[in-house]
Amino acid sequence: MTDERSTENHVPNTSSGWSDVTIQVVVMLSLLAMMIVTTSFVDPNFLTPGSLRSVLRDTAIWSLFALGQAVVIIAGGIDLSVGSMICFLGVVATMLLNSPAVNSLMLMLFSVIALAAAVGAIHGILVCFARLQPFLVTLCSLLIFRGLARVITNGKTVSYSSEHELFEFLGSGAWLGIPIPVFILIAALCPLAIFMHWTVPGRYLYAIGFNVDAARFSGVRVNLLRTVSYVLCAIMTALAAMLEASHVVSVTPSNAGLAYEMYGITGAVLGGCALRGGRGSLLGVVIGMAILRVIKSAVIFLGINTYWTFTVTGMVLLTAVLIDSLVRHQRRQS
Amino acid sequence: MMNTLSPSRVSLQAIGKSFPGVRALDNVTVEVAAGQIVAIVGENGAGKSTLLKILGGIQQPDQGHVFIDGKPADLSSVRRSMDLGISLIHQELNLADNLSIAENIFLGKQPYRGSRFLPFTNRRMMDRDSARLMDLVGLKLSPQTLVGSLSVGQCQLVEVAKALSQSARVLIFDEPTSSLSVAESGRLMGQIKQLRNQGTGILYVSHRLNEVCQLADKVVVLRDGQHVGTLVGDDISEKQMISLMVGRDIKQHYHRSGHEIDRQQPALAVQQLRYRAAASPISFSVGRGEIVGFAGLVGAGRTELARVLFGIDPILGGQIRIDGRPVRYRTPVGAVEAGMAMVPEDRKAHGLVLPMPLCRNIGLTVLSRLGSWPWYNRLAETQLARRLANELTIRAASLQQTTGLLSGGNQQKVVLAKWLASEPRVFVLDEPTRGVDVGAKSEIYRLIFELSAKGVGIMMISSEMEEIIGVSDRVIVMHEGSIQGELTGGQINEEAVMSLAIGAAA
Numbered sequence: 001m002t003d004e005r006s007t008e009n010h011v012p013n014t015s016s017g018w019s020d021v022t023i024q025v026v027v028m029l030s031l032l033a034m035m036i037v038t039t040s041f042v043d044p045n046f047l048t049p050g051s052l053r054s055v056l057r058d059t060a061i062w063s064l065f066a067l068g069q070a071v072v073i074i075a076g077g078i079d080l081s082v083g084s085m086i087c088f089l090g091v092v093a094t095m096l097l098n099s100p101a102v103n104s105l106m107l108m109l110f111s112v113i114a115l116a117a118a119v120g121a122i123h124g125i126l127v128c129f130a131r132l133q134p135f136l137v138t139l140c141s142l143l144i145f146r147g148l149a150r151v152i153t154n155g156k157t158v159s160y161s162s163e164h165e166l167f168e169f170l171g172s173g174a175w176l177g178i179p180i181p182v183f184i185l186i187a188a189l190c191p192l193a194i195f196m197h198w199t200v201p202g203r204y205l206y207a208i209g210f211n212v213d214a215a216r217f218s219g220v221r222v223n224l225l226r227t228v229s230y231v232l233c234a235i236m237t238a239l240a241a242m243l244e245a246s247h248v249v250s251v252t253p254s255n256a257g258l259a260y261e262m263y264g265i266t267g268a269v270l271g272g273c274a275l276r277g278g279r280g281s282l283l284g285v286v287i288g289m290a291i292l293r294v295i296k297s298a299v300i301f302l303g304i305n306t307y308w309t310f311t312v313t314g315m316v317l318l319t320a321v322l323i324d325s326l327v328r329h330q331r332r333q334s
Numbered sequence: 335m336m337n338t339l340s341p342s343r344v345s346l347q348a349i350g351k352s353f354p355g356v357r358a359l360d361n362v363t364v365e366v367a368a369g370q371i372v373a374i375v376g377e378n379g380a381g382k383s384t385l386l387k388i389l390g391g392i393q394q395p396d397q398g399h400v401f402i403d404g405k406p407a408d409l410s411s412v413r414r415s416m417d418l419g420i421s422l423i424h425q426e427l428n429l430a431d432n433l434s435i436a437e438n439i440f441l442g443k444q445p446y447r448g449s450r451f452l453p454f455t456n457r458r459m460m461d462r463d464s465a466r467l468m469d470l471v472g473l474k475l476s477p478q479t480l481v482g483s484l485s486v487g488q489c490q491l492v493e494v495a496k497a498l499s500q501s502a503r504v505l506i507f508d509e510p511t512s513s514l515s516v517a518e519s520g521r522l523m524g525q526i527k528q529l530r531n532q533g534t535g536i537l538y539v540s541h542r543l544n545e546v547c548q549l550a551d552k553v554v555v556l557r558d559g560q561h562v563g564t565l566v567g568d569d570i571s572e573k574q575m576i577s578l579m580v581g582r583d584i585k586q587h588y589h590r591s592g593h594e595i596d597r598q599q600p601a602l603a604v605q606q607l608r609y610r611a612a613a614s615p616i617s618f619s620v621g622r623g624e625i626v627g628f629a630g631l632v633g634a635g636r637t638e639l640a641r642v643l644f645g646i647d648p649i650l651g652g653q654i655r656i657d658g659r660p661v662r663y664r665t666p667v668g669a670v671e672a673g674m675a676m677v678p679e680d681r682k683a684h685g686l687v688l689p690m691p692l693c694r695n696i697g698l699t700v701l702s703r704l705g706s707w708p709w710y711n712r713l714a715e716t717q718l719a720r721r722l723a724n725e726l727t728i729r730a731a732s733l734q735q736t737t738g739l740l741s742g743g744n745q746q747k748v749v750l751a752k753w754l755a756s757e758p759r760v761f762v763l764d765e766p767t768r769g770v771d772v773g774a775k776s777e778i779y780r781l782i783f784e785l786s787a788k789g790v791g792i793m794m795i796s797s798e799m800e801e802i803i804g805v806s807d808r809v810i811v812m813h814e815g816s817i818q819g820e821l822t823g824g825q826i827n828e829e830a831v832m833s834l835a836i837g838a839a840a
Contacts, residue, residue, distance in 0.1 A: 199708040200701045207698060211687040216646070217678055218698040218752065219670030278689060 024272040024324060025284045031320075032291050039298040046301045053179055055293050060181035061171075061243045062263060063289040066271075067192060068236030069264035070285045074196070075229040076209035076277030077127065077134040081119075081141035082237050082264050086257030088145040089116055089241035091153055094251055097160045097167060105166055113238045119145075120234025124227025142261070149253040159250035171246025181243050185286070188239060192232070193282045201225055209277030266317055267292055272324075291316065343368045343403060343535035344389070344420070344504050350397030351384055358384040359395070362561045364554050366504065366535040371526065373538045373546040375575050376556035377743070377771035382539050385556075386508055389537070390422040391415030402504075421502035423493045425509040425769065431482035435473075436464035438481050439496045467495040471525050486632065487518030494525065505529065506537040511545060512769050515632040515797060516832075523549055541771055542798075543572045555579055580773050593787045595807060597621035599658060601791025602760040604643070607652035611638035613815030615652060620760065620791035622657075625782060627806030628795040629831045635815040636795045637679050640762050643793075644676045645669035657759055670699065673759030677749050677766050679795075681742075685749040688738030692730055692748050693719035695737050699756040722751040727777060743774030750781060761785060763794045767801060779805060799828055813837045 040046045065082050072079045089112055096108045119141070126137045160167065173180045196202040204225055208215045216222045245251050265275075270288030273280030295316060299309050342365040351359040359381045366372045374382050387393040389400070391412040400407045402418050409415045415422075429438050437444070440460050446453035464477035473491045481489060490510055497505055507526070511519040523545060530536055530551075540546055546553060553565040555578040563578040565571075600619035607616045616639060620626045628636045641647045643654070645666045654661055661672040669676075678684035686695055697704065697715035704718065705711025719733050726747045730740055737748055746766065753761065763782070767775045782805060786792050796802050802809055809821040811834035819834040 198710050200710050201708060203694070203701060203710050204698075207687050207690060207694070210689050211683075213684050214687045215698070216666055217644075217676065217684045219666050219756070220698065221665075221667050223665075278687075 023327070025281060025287060027323070028270060028272070028284060028287045028291065028320070032287060032294060035291065035294050035298055039294070039301050043301040043303075046297070049177065051297065051301075053174065053177070055290075055297055057172075057179035057181050057247070058296075059286070059290045059293045060179065060185040061240050061247065062260075062267065062293065063185055063286045064181075064188060064240035064243070065233075065237045065260060066264040066267035066285050066289045067189065067282055068233035068240075069261070070268040070271065070273050070280055070282060071192070071196065071205070071236075072134075072229050072233045073265070073268050073273045073275060074209050074277060074280045075205040075226055076212055077226065077229060078138065078265070078275075079123065079230065079233050080135065080138040080261045081123070081145060082233070083257040083260035083262075084142045084145040084149070085116065085119065085234065085237045086241040086244060086260050087251065087253060088149040089238050090245035090251040090256055091149045091158055091253060093242050093245050094158045094160045095152070097164055098158070105164070109242065112242060113235055116234040116238035116241075117231050120231035121227060123234070124223075124230040127230070128223035128226050146253075149251075149256075153253045155253060157250050157252040160245075167246050168249070171243045171248075181247075184239065184243065188236065189282060189286065192236075196282060201228065205229060206278055209279070211278075263289075263292060266313065270317060270320055342366060342401070343370075344537070345401040345404075346385070346389070346398065347401065348398040349385070349388060349395045349400075351381075351388065351393065351395050357559050359388075360559045361398075362556065362559070363398075364537075364561075366537055368503075368535050369530055369533045370551045371530050371536045371538055371549055373540065373550035373553045374556065375540070375543065375546060375553060376579055377773045380556040380579070380771070381559040382556060383508070383741075384559075386422060386506055386537075386539065389415065389420055389504075389506060391420075416500060419501060419503035420506065421497035421500055421504065422506045423490075423497060423508065423510060425512060427486075427489050427493055429481045429489055429492060432480070434478045434480055435468065435475065435484075435492055435495075436460045436477035438492055439464050439467060439477075439499050441496075463499070464495070467498050468492075470498060471495045472521060485518070487514045487522065490514065490518075490522060491525065494522075494529075498529075502534065504535045504537065506539075508539050509541065509769055510538075511540065511542060516799065518632070519545065541769065541775075543575050543772070544800075546570070546575065547572060576772055579771070593623055595621050595624045595786075596789070597624065600655070601657060601789070602643075602793065603655040603658075605653045605655075607642070607654065608650040609638070609642040609647060610650065611635050611642075611647075611815055616817060617652075618810055618817060618820075620793050622789045622791055623786045625786050625792045625794060625805055625807045627802040627809045628793060628812060629797075629799075629802045629809055630812035630818075630835050632797060634812040634835065636812050637764055638815070639812070640676065640679075640764050640793070640795060643669070643762055644674055670756060670758075674762065675699075675753035675756055675758035675760070676762040677746075677753065677764060679764040679768070681745055681749060681768075682738075686737050686745060688736070690737060691734045692723070692728070692737045692740065693733040695748050696722055696752045696755060699752045718755055719751075722754055725754075726751050726781065741771075743770040746770050746778065747774065750778065754781075754785075758790060760791045760793065763792065763796075765796060766794065767796075767798070799831065802826075802831060803828065811835050 045051060065086065069079055069082060092115065093108060093112045096102045096111060102108055123137055123141065126132050127134045170180055175183065196205065204215065204220050207220065208222055208225060212222055267289040268280065268285050269275065270291055271280065271284030273285065292313060295313055296309055299306055299312060344366045346362065346364045349359050349362045362381065362385065364372065374385065376382050384393065388395050388409065391409045391414055394410060400409055407418055430441065445456040445459045447456045448454045461477040468475065468477065471491045471494045473488060473495065481492060510522060514522065526536060526549065538549060547570055550570060553570050553575060554561065555563045555575060557579060565574055599622055601622045603619040605617050630636050638647065642649055645663045645668055648664065656673050663669050663672055682688060693716055696719040701715065704714040716733060723733065728744050728747045728751065730744060737745060740748065767778055770778065782792060794805060803826055806826065809826050809831060811818045811831055813835060814837065818837065821830055
């Protein structure tokens with residue numbers, strides 16, 4: 001800017017370089033590529049179609065609930081109930097499928113999604129209207145739904161009968177060599193990304209995440225939109241729950257989906273979401289989840305004791321946040 | 335310079351500092367002697383905050399040197415600056431509400447009994463020392479009072495006491511009176527003078543030029559990062575400062591348009607409004623095109639009224655009419671739909687989403703009306719932002735600039751811009767020029783007058799007497815949660831407003 005005092009058009013519309021989120025996505029993509037190259041160098045079996053397909057399938061299923069988590073985090077909340085919901089909804093889906101009253105797959109799918117949406121709406125209402133902390137509300141759900149899953153199954157593992165081939169195909173099948181969950185992920189990611197980036201309510205969610213009060217003082221329907229974020233998270237979780245149940249075939253109430261809320265949060269943060277809210281991209285979350293899954297199989301292919309998986313994942317996350325924080329600080333200084 | 339012989343307590347020599355696209359400071363030299371109050375004045379963005387940040391060790395200069403008591407000083411961190419006896423009292427207070435006054439004063443350096451490895455708080459010693467410091471700043475309260483229960487003015491004094499406990503030899507005040515009532519400001523200024531007489535060097539930054547006139551021994555005027563003048567002793571006058579600050583003479587801040595006010599058809603009519611903070615039911619009206627000033631002491635319940643009118647706090651009873659139409663709402667969403675707009679008192683917490691670009695802040699109120707719902711229309715948002723940014727002469731590097739990086743005056747213009755976009759019928763302004771420089775101030779006034787000329791009803795809450803008297807067509811004075819009286823035309827003067835504000839009958 002040459003003349004600060006001129007009144008004619010003195011505010012140009014140029015952004016200064018790349019946004020923080022773009023940079024993070026690029027960094028994460030290169031990290032992912034690096035890990036894949038290193039692992040396949042040590043053990044070329046990592047690149048066999050079977051192993052790639054399994055990584056792709058797992059990434060797709062986990063990305064679904066991580067994306068839901070990301071929407072909530074962007075809007076300034078958190079959902080700790082994801083793991084328990086995966087278990088509970090998986091149990092419900094399996095039992096509905098086995099019950100003679102429900103003979104249509106569609107009916108089962110819709111009832112599970114509707115049930116999840118109702119739970120999400122309750123989360124939203126408790127957070128927005130009863131003004132409870134999101135952490136507390138969803139922590140209670142974590143306990144409640146894990147318990148409910150055990151109650152309705154009497155603690156026993158449930159599995160669907162082999163006649164439900166179509167349901168099994170959803171989780172375990174493939175088309176053109178690509179696992180079906182990948183298509184489901186794309187089908188869910190596209191509308192979600194369009195919602196977050198190109199619609200007014202989506203843009204409002206980002207504003208709410210940054211400063212909920214300023215958004216409220218601007219006449220934004222803060223309560224409604226925050227509730228929507230919890231509902232979206234619950235629906236994405238339901239999709240993941242059904243695919244997981246379909247792929248694993250059986251659901252064990254005591255450990256199905258255990259700690260998945262933590263994986264979801266890890267994936268979201270790796271993908272560039274700020275836990276304080278307001279920042280994050282959905283594509284980044286999918287990349288973050290891919291990194292998580294690749295770490296998991298890389299540990300096996302590199303011949304490292306699998307007990308190290310958690311430690312390695314934690315270190316990668318710590319390194320990523322550390323680098324991000326340093327880069328951000330540098331950019332602010334310059 | 336007055337005391338050329340005595341060494342300067344602090345001396346900033348030829349300081350320069352650049353940010354991308356902005357030369358924040360250019361060859362600025364300031365000297366503060368012991369026992370001297372030096373005021374720094376300038377418009378927003380003139381470089382005052384940068385100068386203070388350099389002294390506080392928060393930012394480092396690109397050029398120049400800082401000397402303390404004649405010796406070169408290393409101000410490379412906040413800690414170093416504090417160790418050298420520099421104490422910066424920020425505009426936003428940094429106190430822990432849940433702790434007592436004494437605990438706040440000694441935060442980080444609590445005296446203890448017992449061993450270093452098992453320290454027990456030495457409450458008696460802390461309270462005794464705090465009482466002495468509080469006495470020094472004129473705070474007559476128990477050291478065990480919780481800070482959360484204090485008024486903003488009292489908190490300000492706690493900050494000063496805290497600075498003194500660090501044996502500060504240079505005290506820097508950044509807009510200390512911007513949220514104080516007249517009486518509280520007076521008391522604080524008295525204390526500052528006393529500190530000067532005890533030999534402390536004081537640097538004082540304020541937009542309130544009348545305070546600067548009363549207080550300063552020397553005034554340094556900055557404009558666009560340049561040191562444009564120094565006023566000493568009898569040369570210090572508001573007129574002189576303003577003409578140096580803006581580089582031209584401002585004859586009058588207030589340019590009324592002289593349009594007709596339609597009081598028969600009020601834009602806003604409030605009848606028997608009851609809410610939690612109201613001592614008695616509130617009734618008043620604001621005519622179309624009328625500017626009604628709301629005066630009162632801090633804590634008189636004006637902000638509470640504004641919050642209720644905007645749907646943030648619940649209405650317990652009564653009626654609100656906008657343009658004659660009865661309206662009912664329980665949320666700001668409803669208030670905006672009914673034609674309300676509000677510039678809140680706390681710009682940073684409620685007015686703006688600071689980490690977002692300024693164009694997105696401007697679009698926030700009308701996003702759902704731009705383009706076809708539900709699609710986000712980036713182009714329309716940018717065009718709207720560009721139009722309003724030019725109309726309000728918002729100074730920024732680009733429309734994508736993070737709003738939090740703008741100066742106070744420009745931030746406030748963004749708040750106004752976002753509400754202009756929503757084309758309100760009633761505009762509630764809560765302290766619209768707080769922490770805003772003279773130039774931006776007169777632009778904000780111009781905007782208020784333009785809005786009123788278009789028939790918008792304006793309710794303006796202000797704690798600045800000059801503003802209340804200069805801008806309002808009518809003044810309503812509140813006292814302890816109810817309306818104490820109303821002044822129109824020739825009745826509006828400082829004495830009348832003050833006597834109503836302190837609770838005397840009209």
